[in-house]
Amino acid sequence: MLKLKQVLQDVGQRQAALAESLKLSSATVAQLLNHGQWPRSLDKAELQARISVFLVDVGANDADIAKAFEEVDLPCANTADPALSQEPSGEDETMLLPKQTLLPTTRKMFSLFRDPFDELQSAQDMWVSPDIRYVREVMYQTARHGGFLAVEGESGAGKSTLRRDLVNRIAENNDPVIIIEPYVLASEDNDTKGKSLKSTHIAESMMAAVAPLERAKSSPEARFAQLHRALKESHAAGYRHCLVIEEAHSLPIPTLKHLKRILELEVGFTKLVSIIMIGQPELGVKLSERNADVREVVQRCERVILAPVEGSRLEEFLKFRFERAGKALAEVIDASGIQAIAARLSQPSRSGGRDKQVSLLYPLAIGNLMTAAMNLAAELGAPVITADVVKGV
Template sequence: MTNLTIDQILKRNDMPRMALLRQLNNEGYSIGKCSMRNLAEKNQCPRRAPVAAVRKALGHLLGNNIKQEELDTIFKHQPNGGNNKVDISQPVYGVIELLQTNDLSQMQAINALKQDGINISPTAMSQILRHGIWPKTVERADIETSLTAWIAQFVTKRQLNNMWKVRGVTVNATPKKPLTTVPDVAVKPRITFEQPEPEMLNQTTLRHFKLSRHPFENEIRSESDLFMSEQQVMLREAMVQATLGGSIMAMIGECGSGKTETRKGYMEYIRRHHPEVQVIEPMVINKKRLTAEMIFDALAEELMLTTLPGSLERRARKVESALKRSVKAGNRHVLIIEEAHDLTNDVVKYLKRIWELSDGFNRLISIVLIGQPELAQKLAPSNYEVREFSRRCNVMQVPPLGRSLTEYIAHKFKRCNVNYLNVIEPQAIDALQLRLQAKVSYGMAAKASEHQDMSYPLIVNNWLVCAMNLAASLGETVISADVIQELK
């Protein structure tokens, strides 16, 4: 066995280099792409990832698909290459080491601090990082908190927990008041969005605006109560097509973005236009405890199977036979799982097996997942464990109201038999739209700050309730742009 490289081992197991890079990062060893190339092609272990660490990562990644003899061959020319007892306990990282291993500069750190309103000079930054000398004009906790939040997008949690360890002493940064953050899968930017504290709509406010009931309680009693913008209609149509086409779809949206209402609209549409579709929804509150057995139990209940075998394989065969009979009778089936961001990787892999059930060219069941942005992380290409499912899944994002904001407000007040213009001025809606823009900062000078629309129904409802209460307390007949600006 000669000239065996890590690249050859990875290719033999149909794995990209990035899989090993992610595994090393997960185990606390952060290396750059150049170091990864040298490691894969030349078996050269970088300074930040010793031989024992790479051996351990390969073992975790490939399991029984790699032999100890092959590992010995790969690392035979490395220092300590044959020693499996090298201490690879958690390394101690300082801020400056994290900057160096992630190709970040001190100037980028300074620019990140500036975006949080903290101005320090390059000399002061160098004194902090190299000598532990802190400036007297800025609170130390503010600097630590800002740097921690910025560098978190580049490093692992394990490294982050150790970044303030200096000479064996850990310095804990005092956290600021938490801001509303919205995770982004690809870049993980910091999204800052301030909004007023949630309030109840006062009875005096209801009387002030001549309302008989709360316009934002979201009690959906009929299809007419649903607000369906053009984009939400498109989402519903995508769910319908996934159901009829036997495919997999994931609907992902922020908390309060209208996922549940869109699902209700889809269910009503299916009931009226496609009565042949049987909807299966496993009734498990804690989706982290959902298992393949529970899913098959839900399928069996919908198919009216009274008894099921104990083993999962026999249970699957019996359910498959019942699905085939149901399809031949003219029925279609769709499995819908809400709060799907809580599903474990094992369950997601089982869902792919369930979706593969077929009768010839006909799929026996479609799958629709509904969840928060964490579901996008679970289905991301970086999650190698569920790649068989995620590569077959059509992911749809629930958009904010955006240009439909006025229509949404008008719809809500129309349900109360009130013209929205008797409650809020058009200029106030424009002012509200501006305040619903979040600041997206990347912490790097190379990429300027951006804005993200946060006009999701739940957030809009909160703003309008606060604005109505404030307008009523001030004796304003309608909500004006000045009232929106006064909200804190």
């Protein structure tokens, strides 16, 4: 660690202020202060001079400036008299990164001709854990044989990927299933915030998928009778029908209740429509057993939760993604870096009076953190991502 970090604390300046002055990223400055790693792309003497100018401007004395670039060892855990202040700076809080993009210099350094975390191009690019395999199979069986299913997951957990996989799987297997996906752009749970998805809109989507050449009847009652008849005719032709609603957490309560009516469309003992709702955890709140408004839906709807990647499977996940991109994982990140990724994407929480760790190891979050770490490693000239690089992101 450079003594520069203590000098900044003494003059009341944050690392971010120094980074802004030097026109460098906060991660680069963090690596410099915490680990003494100077950016290889910049002249060290020139950078020291620019830092010295900054320190003069913020009121540091000559003695502090003279020793700022000396290195000091971090105290051991049992050291009674720490050399530097151990007050939390607030700069190392766990947070999710925004969308990250591999820089050209990063691609060149790691010889990556394909982004390992880019949008999946085929089903073979999809990593499947036991948890994902279960959710995937439940969705497929619901589409093939009927049922009412709610799939819940955090943003970036892979919900849209599973929806795409379901559509692709049915098409590849030539299964006689018509997938119906209502248009949900700008859908909200009330008309004040946006456009709510109503049962009439869902019925229109179903008619367009099952009988696209028929002209819709004018009255609501006639339209639903027309839909029921069209579904019966389609079923007689050998087809099943699966209604897939993404962003289902934005469904208004009345529409949720109306889905039960759609589920009840039948011929004899055979249900004509199966329903799969896909949404964020707010969907689970709406489907709570304590919500009397949707009790009829709750009693009929199976709920599955898309869990984060298990920490023990993080290396397996990363290895799969990089192999699909034609790169060995060991050439990009070492074991300490993988452990640091797992630690970074965990955050403390308190529930029921007990402290616990909440995992944020979702594919999107992992990809963004890995991409940022690769960019930083390339900037620093580090051959592989280590724990120190991850901590510097």
